[in-house]
């Protein structure tokens with residue numbers, strides 16, 4: 001069986017870099033352009049605290065849709081499962097991540113799930129705090145805590161561009177206001193919090209630590225302190241498995257087989273329960289919004305290291321009665 005080492009991760013990066021040419025880099029995020037097309041950084045943090053990393057793993061990139069996982073964790077902790085899932089569903093969708101039409105057809109016209117744009121704007125309205133500043137600060141403090149990185153902060157230029165290019169998200173928020181998913185007091189604040197949290201700068205090590213936190217059932221490595229209840233972490237990971245890679249979640253479920261979440265910056269966080277967290281940056285994304293080289297790296301890692309949670313060796317109590 002393949003053993004984890006920096007050299008092994010380097011080989012994976014080398015093998016996957018060429019896959020970037022199948023995708024393209026989004027052109028509206030400050031700091032990202034086609035010159036980053038073949039960038040690929042992969043970091044793994046194990047639950048024993050070992051770090052393995054290679055490629056462009058020091059680059060900062062924006063959090064984008066991975067922030068949807070943070071919003072969901074915090075909304076669940078703030079309001080509990082019953083209230084959160086009154087506003088947002090937990091079903092996968094075959095539509096694109098920023099689809100507005102699917103808001104018209106799903107039960108009660110609520111978003112299909114919290115990991116698409118409409119769903120994340122809805123969960124952003126369920127973060128406790130007396131102002132957007134306070135709500136954002138709570139989110140940022142939480143991200144700093146679970147990534148053990150106090151320097152993480154919002155990138156102002158990215159935030160300005162999110163707001164400037166945010167017409168679709170605005171439309172989603174106001175559509176949800178029209179159907180009563182959001183109140184007229186909630187929509188602008190939820191949208192602003194969503195744009196801010198999307199604009200946080202992060203790197204592959206911080207993402208791997210976030211994945212590790214999920215793999216460790218809501219605790220930092222080596223700590224017994226429960227920062228999020230295990231039940232909520234379970235809920236979030238189940239939704240990451242079914243919806244974290246948007247309308248490509250099914251094939252990632254089959255070929256990779258553990259909870260993932262991607263962002264349009266080409267970032268991906270992976271959580272292998274009980275084993276490790278994985279952070280990836282590979283800015284060339286496909287039409288569904290997922291990193292091409294990053295996706296290939298996940299398929300190889302899962303195969304070589306037998307990480308699929310449905311793999312026989314990862315399933316306990318195999319005795320057939």
Ligand SMILES: NC(=O)CC[C@H](N)C(=O)O
Pocket residue numbers: 064065066097098117162169198262263264265289
């Ligand atoms: N898929 C994504 O990462 C989407 C995030 C992007 N900022 C948006 O709101 O559309």
